Amino acid sequence: MKQIGKLLFISYIFLAMSQSAYAQEQTPPIEPESGGIVCEPDVYLSEPDNCQPFGPSAYLTELARLGITIPPRPLPASKPDPSLTQLPYFYFHLDEDYVPIYGAPGEKGPGGQQFPPGFVYVSYIDRVEQNGVYYLMPNGGWIPGKGARVGEISSFQGLVFTSTPKNSFGWAFELLPIMKSPGYNAAQTGRQVMPFEVVTIYNTQIMDNEEWYMIGPDQWLEGRKVARVIVNTNIPQGVTTNRWIDVDLAEQTLAVYENNQLIFATVIASGLEPFWTRPGIFQIFEKKETETMRNNDMTDFYYLDNVPWTMYFDGARALHGAYWRTRFGYPQSHGCINLSVGDSHWLFNWATVGDWVYVHDRTGLTPTDPALYTGGAY
Numbered sequence: 001m002k003q004i005g006k007l008l009f010i011s012y013i014f015l016a017m018s019q020s021a022y023a024q025e026q027t028p029p030i031e032p033e034s035g036g037i038v039c040e041p042d043v044y045l046s047e048p049d050n051c052q053p054f055g056p057s058a059y060l061t062e063l064a065r066l067g068i069t070i071p072p073r074p075l076p077a078s079k080p081d082p083s084l085t086q087l088p089y090f091y092f093h094l095d096e097d098y099v100p101i102y103g104a105p106g107e108k109g110p111g112g113q114q115f116p117p118g119f120v121y122v123s124y125i126d127r128v129e130q131n132g133v134y135y136l137m138p139n140g141g142w143i144p145g146k147g148a149r150v151g152e153i154s155s156f157q158g159l160v161f162t163s164t165p166k167n168s169f170g171w172a173f174e175l176l177p178i179m180k181s182p183g184y185n186a187a188q189t190g191r192q193v194m195p196f197e198v199v200t201i202y203n204t205q206i207m208d209n210e211e212w213y214m215i216g217p218d219q220w221l222e223g224r225k226v227a228r229v230i231v232n233t234n235i236p237q238g239v240t241t242n243r244w245i246d247v248d249l250a251e252q253t254l255a256v257y258e259n260n261q262l263i264f265a266t267v268i269a270s271g272l273e274p275f276w277t278r279p280g281i282f283q284i285f286e287k288k289e290t291e292t293m294r295n296n297d298m299t300d301f302y303y304l305d306n307v308p309w310t311m312y313f314d315g316a317r318a319l320h321g322a323y324w325r326t327r328f329g330y331p332q333s334h335g336c337i338n339l340s341v342g343d344s345h346w347l348f349n350w351a352t353v354g355d356w357v358y359v360h361d362r363t364g365l366t367p368t369d370p371a372l373y374t375g376g377a378y
Contacts, residue, residue: 068202068217075169075200077159080264084349085157085342089306091150091323092135094120094143101141105134113141118301121150121324137305153323156196157342158254158266168201170213170228170253171267172221173329179220182212186220193221196267201228227267227329229253233260236358238281245319245351247337249277249361252329254319254337256350264350266343267328271317271335271377276366278335278373282313282357287348291320295376302334304378309344313357316377320344335377 039051096118100111105128115122122143126136133145176193179186182205193199199221203214211223228251236244246255249270256264271277291310294303310320319337321344328340339347 072200072216075159075161075165075198076163077161077165077265080157080160080342080346082155082157082342084345085153085155085340087153087308087323087341089123089323090125091121091153091305092124092143092145092147093150093324094122094147097146099143099146101137101143102134103140103142105136105142106131107142115143115303116298116301118298118303120301120303121305122303123306150323154326154328154340155342156267156328156340157346158264158340159198160264160346161262164233164262165200165231168228168230169198169265170201170226170251171196171198171329173225173227173327176221176225178215179212180218182207182214182220184208184210184222189219191219199226201226227252229255229262229265231255231262233257233262235260236281236356236360239356239358241356244356244358245347247277247357247359249279249331249359249366250363252331254339254343254347256347264346266339269322269325269328269330269332269338271333272331274372275334275377276372277317277331277333277337277359278314278370279359279361279366279368280314282359284311284313284319284351284353284355284357286312287351287353288312289348291318293376293378297375302376302378307378308341309348311348311351314359315373316375317373318377319347319351319357333378335373 037051039048094115098117099115100109101113101115102111122137124135124137128134128136134142135145136142172193172195174195178189178191178193180189181187199213199215201213201215204223205212205214213221213223213226213228215221230248230251232246235242236246242260243258246257247268247270248254252268252270254266254268255262288310290306290308292305293307295301304324308321308323310318312318317335319339321341322333322338323341325332325338328338332338
């Protein structure tokens with residue numbers, strides 16, 4: 001019996017050793033540590049030493065390089081004082097007809113003088129109904145109510161900046177759908193940008209032969225319907241001081257720089273063909289709180305009374321308020337830089353005679369021949 005027990009014990013030991021060897025053959029060897037650890041989700045603008053910025057970190061870093069933060073960083077800007085939009089005048093738009101000027105209300109007939117047909121706005125200080133409606137002009141003359149009162153002057157104002165933004169920005173011209181990617185055939189996000197809402201522009205891309213603006217992650221707008229300010233604090237060639245007004249004809253925007261900082265920006269209306277606004281470097285040579293702009297060309301007659309906050313920089317061409325405009329952002333003037341009343345007032349308060357005006361058109365579509373820039377402007 002002892003011999004049998006001994007044989008069983010030896011068999012058990014042999015079996016256990018065999019199973020242990022088999023288990024070692026089937027267990028893979030332990031690999032040494034290699035590669036890197038994935039970084040915690042964050043922004044890594046420089047390559048970290050102790051982790052790999054994959055996944056969410058790569059996405060956040062890509063957005064950060066474009067200037068996008070989550071949540072979005074607001075522009076370092078605010079609206080100017082709303083009182084700058086106020087004017088001490090009332091205006092009347094005359095019909096495109098001969099309008100007589102009388103010595104007293106209630107008169108009839110041709111009158112002693114008259115306004116010829118054209119683009120005519122006069123200011124008035126009183127309105128009476130006496131055998132018809134008549135308006136008293138500041139010079140004492142009365143005109144019959146052949147036209148329409150300017151009921152509401154645009155209260156639009158640009159932005160005053162406390163520091164230069166890191167990205168370009170702009171104003172939408174109209175209600176715009178936000179697309180998920182650039183292109184007319186892209187899917188819409190279901191959200192919209194309101195008319196003259198300010199958007200930050202992080203990137204641009206050409207699609208369908210048009211420029212598209214990235215305003216957030218997977219958010220794109222049609223560029224030709226946005227007036228963009230391309231921030232550039234470098235002093236333009238030819239400007240000899242650290243104060244200048246940048247007029248971008250391609251974008252229909254105006255920006256003011258001082259001490260290499262953007263301090264103001266807005267939307268404008270420049271000259272429409274063939275009354276372009278001439279590109280070049282100019283200086284403000286005269287400032288007038290109010291101005292009467294007119295010409296004597298009966299085929300293109302205009303008379304604009306009490307034009308506010310006028311700053312001449314290129315012959316008859318000036319920066320000024322345009323109380324007759326309700327929309328800005330596209331060429332429509334007779335050569336001047338038209339601004340809202342409030343924006344022209346802000347600019348007039350900032351500017352001095354001798355300040356530089358840099359007018360440019362990166363498209364090259366605006367002619368530069370001086371022979372094309374004679375005569376009047378408004």
